[in-house]
Amino acid sequence: MLSTPLAAPPASGVLYLHGFNSGYGSPKAVLMRAACAVLALPCETPQLSHRPLAALQQAEALLQGLGERPLLVGSSMGGFLVTCLAERHDLRAVLINPAVRPARLVSEWVGEAFVNEHTGERFTIETAHRQELDALTPQRVTPERYLLLLGSADETLDPADAFALYRGARTVLHPGGDHVFRALETYLPAILAHGGHDLPPERVSCRQG
Secondary structure, X not given: OOOOOOOOOOOOOEEEEOOOOOOOOOHHHHHHHHHHHHOOOOEEOOOOOOOHHHHHHHHHHHHHHHOOOOEEEEEOHHHHHHHHHHHHHOOOEEEEOOOOOHHHHHHOOOOOEXXXXXXXXXXXXXXXXXXXXXHHOOOOOOHHHEEEEEEOOOXXXXXXXXXXXXXXOEEEXXXXXXXXXXXHHHHHHHHHHHOOOOXXXXXXXXXXX
């Protein structure tokens, strides 16, 4: 079982940030809320803007309500935003198949239209999305603050990129895991342990779709 360093005080709450074009109702967000409810731990899983800077500002505004030392958890693009917050505020974080160079990825989508299935919002990727991601990208990361959960069969992002950027972080490579990381429920105890909390494995059960 992965454990958090003994010197770290328990997290005062959890902030989970979803991935690109996902939302509050995503399976991972549902699981995080359920796990935190078992521990009576404050939890925020906001519906984020598709614009990177606005999404980061939304997330940052929620930190104060989660106490002095919240645990950050982020998936894919949310993992990138969590990295920005973790480095800015010196916080522990868990990253699930994080986007490592999102500006480069988004540059391939400029002009492409999307519909968010959680909100019905329609939007088009603009050059401004790439520019905002470029400006937000941290110059360096502190590997010791992270727990990295990677799927070996991620069809969207190369796990080797994340492993290289966060080299030295506590890392789990889930065999055959895809980008959705459907095995998340199994790792909820490890995620909460990174925040100094003991979640019994049998206490949370929520079917992912």
